[in-house]
Amino acid sequence: MTIHHTPTELELFRTCTIISLGNGQRTRFWHDRWLQGKSPKEIAPDLYKLTWRKNENVAASLTNGQWKRGLRRLSTTEEINQYVELWGLVREVQLGDQPDDIAWRFLANGMYSLSLAFLLQFVGAFTDHDWPRLWASKAENKCMFFGWLFLQNKLWTADRILKHGGQTNATCSLCCSTAETVSQMMATCSYAMQVWNSFAANNYRRLKRWWTSMIGTVGTQASKQTEQAVIYIAWSIWKERCRRVFDSKALNVPQLMALIKQDIHNWHTVHNLWEE
Numbered sequence: 001m002t003i004h005h006t007p008t009e010l011e012l013f014r015t016c017t018i019i020s021l022g023n024g025q026r027t028r029f030w031h032d033r034w035l036q037g038k039s040p041k042e043i044a045p046d047l048y049k050l051t052w053r054k055n056e057n058v059a060a061s062l063t064n065g066q067w068k069r070g071l072r073r074l075s076t077t078e079e080i081n082q083y084v085e086l087w088g089l090v091r092e093v094q095l096g097d098q099p100d101d102i103a104w105r106f107l108a109n110g111m112y113s114l115s116l117a118f119l120l121q122f123v124g125a126f127t128d129h130d131w132p133r134l135w136a137s138k139a140e141n142k143c144m145f146f147g148w149l150f151l152q153n154k155l156w157t158a159d160r161i162l163k164h165g166g167q168t169n170a171t172c173s174l175c176c177s178t179a180e181t182v183s184q185m186m187a188t189c190s191y192a193m194q195v196w197n198s199f200a201a202n203n204y205r206r207l208k209r210w211w212t213s214m215i216g217t218v219g220t221q222a223s224k225q226t227e228q229a230v231i232y233i234a235w236s237i238w239k240e241r242c243r244r245v246f247d248s249k250a251l252n253v254p255q256l257m258a259l260i261k262q263d264i265h266n267w268h269t270v271h272n273l274w275e276e
């Protein structure tokens with residue numbers, strides 16, 4: 001699937017992500033921020049204007065110094081300075097065997113209100129889940145975006161923060177008894193299970209299979225509603241977790257269930273207004 005996006009969306013994407021370079025196949029040499037958190041276009045804007053190969057990936061650009069093609073025309077002192085700086089950084093780069101990885105620049109409950117158009121451009125990169133179905137679900141963009149991060153195990157839960165060298169309390173703030181991971185927090189945690197049990201049987205195996213088994217087969221009106229409920233419940237469990245970690249406030253299960261129902265009710269109210 002090929003998805004077209006505007007330069008603004010691409011720029012937003014690049015602002016929100018950090019790339020850790022692997023084999024250099026998925027990363028654009030000039031445009032992506034893969035070189036100590038910056039893009040070569042930012043480090044050397046004048047060279048970017050001169051280069052002949054503006055859209056190649058890092059792997060191709062590094063082969064036989066391809067990125068220098070067109071740069072023999074550099075003439076001003078500023079261009080030469082930019083060349084020396086970029087050359088010095090590029091010289092240190094070693095490509096690996098693993099695919100390049102994209103991580104989110106913002107943490108936890110930071111920045112969810114991104115446009116759906118911005119989200120859609122990623123769908124093609126992750127084909128091991130029915131992502132178009134997720135994007136078509138009856139939920140607010142922030143909730144779908146949450147679902148998208150969640151299903152890829154990209155939420156900043158305690159295990160992930162600690163693994164990346166950050167400091168946090170390792171224990172799940174919902175049940176206060178086991179170590180926090182995405183699957184623990186969402187599926188096997190005693191608090192989360194109470195929330196889910198108010199709704200449906202909780203048969204956790206693996207995140208994506210679990211998600212699909214919760215929302216059922218595609219196409220029926222009932223499955224759309226179930227899917228919506230699953231998204232709002234999962235999103236609310238995560239919000240409750242963040243409420244406890246960041247605001248030191250807590251809701252009990254009936255209070256959270258009331259909020260979830262209110263969220264879904266609000267979605268229908270807004271949606272019906274738009275359809276009239």
Ligand SMILES: [Zn+2]
Nearest residue numbers: 172174175189
């Ligand atoms: Zn827990």
